[in-house]
Amino acid sequence: MLAESPPPAAAPDMARARETLERVWGHADFRGLQASVVEQVLAGRDVLAVLPTGGGKSVCYQIPAMLRPGLGLVVSPLIALMTDQVEALKQQGVRAARLDSGVSLTDRSAIWDAARAGELDLLYVSPEGLAQPHMIDRLASLPLALIAIDEAHCVSQWGHDFRPDYRDLGRLAGMFPGVPRIAVTATADARTRDDILASLRLSDAAVFVDSFDRPNLQLIAERKVNGSRARTDARVVELVGERSGKSGVVYCGSRDGCERLADQLRQTGVHAIAYHAGMAPAERDKRLERFLAEDGAVMVATIASAWGWDKPDVRFVIHADPPGSLEAYWQEIGRAGRDGEPAEGVTLYGPSDIAWALRRLDGRPMDETVKQVQVRKVRQLFAMLDGAACRPQAVRRYFGETDAKPCGQCDVCLDPPQTHDATVQAQKALAAVQRLDQRFGRGRVIDHLTGRTKDVQGWETALSTWGVGADISPNGWREVIDHLLFEGLLEEDPNEGKPLLRLGDPEAVRGVYRGERTVEVARVPLRHDPTTRSGNPRQRGAGGGRQSRAAVLETLPADVRERFEVLRAWRRDRAAEQHVPPYVIFQDRTLLEIAMTEPGSLDALSRVSGVGQGKLDRYGRAVLDVLAAG
Known part of the structure; x- marks a missing residue:
């Protein structure tokens, strides 16, 4: 935990705050830093609170607004989120209202009458609505308990969802002197926090x-296969199918992708709902309502969709296409498991995704310094996804938690x-791109490295990089080049x-x-196999050749097949206990090798492919017990 605040001021109202928390929300006490934040706001101090998704940020301003004299003004960028929070507060008996484009003139008049009385x-408004002169004039005539700025990362040009209307909210300091202001967000690195405070x-x-x-x-990242859209879609359908009956969110990079994937999921019996900005607002509201109300529904939405909700039982978030920064990634992944129960975040990624993210930045009008920071944020996300470090640890360190453990x-x-x-392979690849005057795509560069260019001309064979990578297969070179793209080289x-x-970056x-x-790189580049047409090594299973697992099992003795099925049953039970897919415990090929070799000690088990030290410590003794019982 990071704490960048002075000692809290005395706040005699904390007993009332806890009583309100228990009476309205049914919680016996505050969680995490909630109490410290509430105490400061009750005492009339300004606060910036960066609390995790699902960490109860809204309570930090809702309770002080209820206890301090006057009206609590909440600025929120998302109509759906405002609606969700206001309706939830009303259900709890809290006097709350919202003013946005969906509120009729009659209802607006009634809301202002209630505020004056x-x-x-609590009154929720959008930053665009707050920019209207008549809104400020009406608020100036009312006593304000506090001003809360939700999703405060939108204030910062360094953040992942910058909104110009948010940038203007600094003027509230002069318009409402003496009114405590609280800015809250779930995602802001040190630079973004400094910008929020200044703005x-x-x-x-x-x-x-x-x-x-x-x-x-639980976080998982998978490299896409050849960047094929069809294969990516098929993999998403497979992933959702493995989580049958669970509520989830699938993020796509385009509206067409949302519609296509939602349709494919529905064809497999999944209750999938497409959601994107190309729909009429009323239709989006209807679809969001269905998702929130129905068990097992899967929302297929565009990345950074302008939506918000507090659905607690989302069990998985799948990125068919990753976002453009670790902040956006953490906020979107964070929609899973808000109830504290086990949940998953699965991200599919590839070189074409990072190229797409960088092209999006090129198309946005922004200061060159800001663009350089945003480009670095893109590369930091993909370095995490393609890296070999614990994923949550990498994210937490990005946000400044130097003591984060795996x-x-x-x-x-x-x-x-x-x-x-x-x-060495990186040096060869970079040199090849340079010698070829940066005029070719990856396939042509790989042909050059492996000495396989068709109808090659003398100028090319004369280059020092011609054929210097013939010892590595084409797929091995693709792995290296993909990683160089992720690192910005x-x-x-x-x-x-x-x-x-x-x-890429000249100095790097x-x-x-x-x-x-x-x-x-996380994968050893595959060696060149001259006996195959592609140059890639032959794929060999436990029984040799390209046999399926079922075919391999048919050729094995009955006792091996029996041990394999017993191990699979044990794995299935452990996966159910932890609410994870079975393959994250051990893959089938690992279980098959265990069944075949029947290791009798932890040392022998450690020599099985796929049994690292972590899995040996966690499951080794249990596996040996299963084998002994069989």
Whole structure:
């Protein structure tokens, strides 16, 4: 936990705050930093609170608004989120209302009458609505208990969802002097926090930054297969099918992608609901209502959709296409498991995704300095996804938690990859792109490295990089080049749909050339196999060749088949206990090798492919017991 605040001021109203929390929300006491934040606001101090998704940010201003004299004004960017919160407050007996484009003139008049009569505790407005002169004039005639700015990262140009109307909210400091202001968000790194404080003129604010740890949330990242849209869709359908009957969210990069995937999921019997900005507002509201109300519904939405809700029982979030920053990733993944129960965040990613994210930035009008920061944020996200470090630990360190420890349950912790020093291969790839004058795409560069260019000309064979990578298979080179793209050492020029490779950050490239920067990949590049047409090694299963698992099992003795099925049953039970897919415990090929070799000790078991130290410590003794019982 990070705490950047002075000692809390005395606040005699905390007993009333706890009584209100128990009476209205049914909670015996505050969680995390909630009490400290509430105490400061009750005392009339300005506050910036960065609390995790599901950490109860709204309570931090709702309770003080109910206890302090006057009206609590809440600025929120999302109509859906305002509606959700206001309706929930009304159900709890709290006097709350909202003013947005969906409220009729008659209802608006009634809301202002209630505010003047002191019959409202909380009034939610949008930043655009607050920009209207008549809104400020009416609020100026009312006593305000506090001003809360929700989703405060929208204030910052360094944040992932900057909104110009939010930038103007700093003027409230002069318009309502003496009224405490509280800015809350779930995602803001140090630079973004500093920008929020400066923009909102919160120079003397108490700053609270809670831990970003979400121990109930298991993170998984998968490299896309060849960037094929059809294969990605099929993989998403498979992932959702493995979580049958659970409520979830699937994020896509385009509206067409949402519609297509939702349709494919419905064809498999999944109750899938497409949601994106291309729909009429009334239709979006109807679909969101269905998702919130129906068990097992799966929302298929565009990345950074303008929506918000507090559905607690979302069991998984799948990114068919990743967002453009760790802040956006953490906020979207954070929609899963808000009830504290086990949940999953699965992200599919590939080189085409990072190229798409960078093109989006190029198309946005912004200061060059800001663009450079946003480009770095994109690369930091993809470095995490393609890296070999614990995923939650990497995210928490990004947000400033220097003492973050490995989570022990993400895909990297459960099955640590064997990293490989690919610095030499990186040097060869970078040199090849440079020698070819940055005029070709990855396929052509790989052909050059492996000496397989068709109808090659003399100028090319004369280059020092011609054929220097013949010892690595084409797929092995694709792995290396993909990783260089993620690290920013290579970039892809869109070139009207025919991407060209070019060198990335000059200083970083020089560091690799000089051997001052090491490049490590999570997969050992595949060696070249001259006996195959593609140059890729033959795929060999436990029984050799390309046999399916079922075919392999048919050729095995009956006792091996029996041990394999017993191990699978044990794995299925452990997966159900932990609410995780069975394959994250052990993959079938690992169980098959265990069944075949029948190891009798932890040392022998450790030599089975797929049994790392973490899994040996966690499951080793149980596996040996299963084998002994059989």
